[in-house]
Amino acid sequence: xxxxxxxxxxxxxxxxxxxxxxxxxxxxxxxxxxxxxxxxxxxxxxxxxxxxxxxxxxxxxxxxxxxxxxxxxxxxxxxxxxxxxxxxxxxxxxxxxxxxxxxxxxxxxxxxxxxxxxxxxxxxxxxxxxxxxxxxxxxxxxxxxxxxxxxxxxxxxxxxxxxxxxxxxxxxxxxxxxxxxxxxxxxxxxxxxxxxxxxxxxxxxxxxxxxxxxxxxxxxxxxxxxxxxxxxxxxxxxxxxxxxxxxxxxxxxxxxxxxxxxxxxxxxxxxxxxxxxxxxxxxxxxxxxxxxxxxxxxxxxxxxxxxxxxxxxxxxxxxxxxxxxxxxxxxxxxxxxxxxxxxxxxxxxxxxxxxxxxxxxxxxxxxxxxxxxxxxxxxxxxxxxxxxxxxxxxxxxxxxxxxxx
Numbered sequence: 001x002x003x004x005x006x007x008x009x010x011x012x013x014x015x016x017x018x019x020x021x022x023x024x025x026x027x028x029x030x031x032x033x034x035x036x037x038x039x040x041x042x043x044x045x046x047x048x049x050x051x052x053x054x055x056x057x058x059x060x061x062x063x064x065x066x067x068x069x070x071x072x073x074x075x076x077x078x079x080x081x082x083x084x085x086x087x088x089x090x091x092x093x094x095x096x097x098x099x100x101x102x103x104x105x106x107x108x109x110x111x112x113x114x115x116x117x118x119x120x121x122x123x124x125x126x127x128x129x130x131x132x133x134x135x136x137x138x139x140x141x142x143x144x145x146x147x148x149x150x151x152x153x154x155x156x157x158x159x160x161x162x163x164x165x166x167x168x169x170x171x172x173x174x175x176x177x178x179x180x181x182x183x184x185x186x187x188x189x190x191x192x193x194x195x196x197x198x199x200x201x202x203x204x205x206x207x208x209x210x211x212x213x214x215x216x217x218x219x220x221x222x223x224x225x226x227x228x229x230x231x232x233x234x235x236x237x238x239x240x241x242x243x244x245x246x247x248x249x250x251x252x253x254x255x256x257x258x259x260x261x262x263x264x265x266x267x268x269x270x271x272x273x274x275x276x277x278x279x280x281x282x283x284x285x286x287x288x289x290x291x292x293x294x295x296x297x298x299x300x301x302x303x304x305x306x307x308x309x310x311x312x313x314x315x316x317x318x319x320x321x322x323x324x325x326x327x328x329x330x331x332x333x334x335x336x337x338x339x340x341x342x343x344x345x346x347x348x349x350x351x352x353x354x355x356x357x358x359x360x361x362x363x364x365x366x367x368x369x370x371x372x373x374x375x376x377x378x379x380x381x382x383x384x385x386x387x388x389x390x391x392x393x394x395x396x397x398x399x400x401x402x403x404x405x
Contacts, residue, residue, distance in 0.1 A: 002297040006290060007033055008246035008255040010300035015063050015222050015241055022243075023077040026218070029245040030081065032299075036216040036247040040086050043156035047093040047124070048082070049214075050075060051163045051178045052112045055098050059111060062237040065223035066111075068230055070163050074220040074243070075112045078161050079119040092116055093152055094181055095126030097192065124151040131188040136211050141286045142203030144394025146211060147189030152182055160214040160249060164221045164240070164256055168228035168313045169201065170279055171272035172262065174253040175217035175246075177279070179208045191349075191364045194384055199328050202279035203399055209249050210288050217252040219244040221259065228313040238310065242302045250289020251296045253280045261305035264291040272312035275321055323379040329403035331355070331383035336397040345387040352383040 009032055013025035030036070040046060051070050065071040082090055096109045110116075116123060130150030136143070152158065162178035170177055185192050195204045221242035227235040242259060246252030254264035257280065263270070268277045284291045316324075331352045335342065342350070342357075349364040350357045354377060359366075366373065370382050386393070 004295060004297040006246065006248040006251035006295075007035070007297045008244065008252050009033070009298075010242055010244040010255065010259060010302055012241055012302050013222055013243045015065060015239055017073070019073050019076055022073040022222075023080055025243050026074070026077040026081055026245070029243050030216070030218070033216065033245060033247045037085060039157050039215045040082070040088070040159075043086060043088045045089045045091070045155050046082065046086065046157045046159060047091055047152050047155040048078065048121070048159040048161060049093055049178055049182055050078075050112060050161045051181070053094050053096045053098070053109050053181065054111055056109060056111060060231070062223050063239060066163070067223060067225055067235075067237050068163060068165065069111060070161055070220045071222055072112065072115065074161070074218070074222065075115050076118075078159075078218060079115060079121055082159070083119055088156070089122075091122040091124050091151065093124045093126065093149060095149070095184060097185070099127060124149065126182060126184050129188065131184050134211060136207045138210065138287065140207045140210075140394065140396065141282060142200055142207050142396055142399060144396075145392070146207065147184050148211065149182055149184060152212065157216075158212045158214040159216045159218070161218045162220065164219045164224045164244075164260070166226045166228060166260075166272055166310055166312045168232060168315050169196070169275050170205070171274070171312045172253070172257055172260065172280075173229060174219055174256045175214065175249045176205055176209045176253050176283065179212050179214070179249070180205060182212065183208065186364050190386070191366075193366060194364065194386070197384055198276060198324055198381060199332075199400060199403070202277040202282050203396070205279040206283035206286055206288065209283050210286070214249050215247065217246050217249045219252065219256050221256070226310045228315075234313050238305075240302075240305070248289045250280055250283045250291065254284075254289070254291040255293060255296060255298045255300075258293060259300065259302065259304050260310040261307045262310065264293070269318075272310070274312055274314050274318070275316075276325075320379055324381045326403055327379070328381035328383060329400035331381060332397055332400040333404070335383060335385055339389060342387050343389065346389060347387065349384065349386050352385060353377060353380050358382070
């Protein structure tokens with residue numbers, strides 16, 4: 001026994017490997033994760049979140065593997081391994097942003113439907129009820145409570161299976177960021193842009209990690225990419241020939257960052273965190289997991305990437321991003337300190353800019369980019385806020401205070 005709280009393993013898995021070799025690599029990576037398997041083998045219901053949803057007619061590939069989504073060979077290996085190790089009911093849970101409103105089931109955008117059928121694994125769509133508001137253990141770091149899929153809330157265990165890649169907003173997207181795909185959109189919860197919001201997002205991701213607390217975390221690094229997600233702002237495929245697995249989502253992502261050549265203890269302004277804070281570090285600061293690799297039982301038979309090989313695309317000048325972060329904090333604290341000013345907007349969503357409500361509606365759909373909505377103040381952020389005098393969602397406004405310096 002190592003005496004360390006978290007266990008992570010990274011193993012080589014060549015991109016030319018067949019399905020059997022991929023399965024054997026995943027077995028090696030997950031075999032030491034006794035805490036994970038103890039929980040999974042006693043579970044009655046397991047929800048697996050694969051990074052897999054997308055438009056089926058435009059799935060990018062590189063060297064035979066999916067570039068932005070988990071590769072089919074890895075999906076098949078995960079399904080086979082879970083079936084071999086547990087008798088639990090297993091379902092794949094996801095929320096699609098591209099499925100048509102009248103067809104939110106798996107047929108339209110679930111890229112792994114055939115593999116799920118092959119292993120008798122069902123699919124639950126977060127585009128459909130039931131939903132439930134749940135409090136974050138410990139009170140949360142950005143919000144006290146979130147709307148979640150009822151099927152996930154009722155699960156005994158959650159498993160996160162992510163495609164490892166850089167992300168223009170979060171720097172890195174791995175097993176923790178993958179969980180964001182389980183968050184219901186409006187009207188069940190909040191619109192995706194409410195959480196995918198400057199300053200908020202890294203803290204929201206930390207909250208989601210605590211809320212779902214996946215017992216098994218698997219990163220597909222056979223093929224990954226640098227730059228940004230979905231080719232937005234530029235993307236470069238990387239041949240990493242690696243699978244990584246861990247029993248804690250934060251520790252797993254910290255080790256993943258190290259393999260990408262990033263420092264998991266780094267924060268905003270240090271690449272790849274060029275737009276916002278390091279969500280994995282925030283989670284560790286909140287007492288969930290660890291980012292100091294000396295405290296993690298981490299073993300790897302692959303070498304880390306050279307510094308700079310993986311990078312997050314810079315979509316905006318650093319000065320502009322700094323202005324957006326500071327003015328976002330100004331708006332949030334103005335909202336907190338002047339509740340009576342916003343009573344006329346009770347039950348509505350607002351955009352607050354330069355201490356003025358520039359938009360409000362009961363429907364939070366924004367038909368234009370916030371870059372356009374910013375109008376003649378492009379360096380001034382827009383706070384997106386649901387006006388609730390009781391503040392039932394429990395936003396932690398203290399997060400914004402350090403940004404005013």
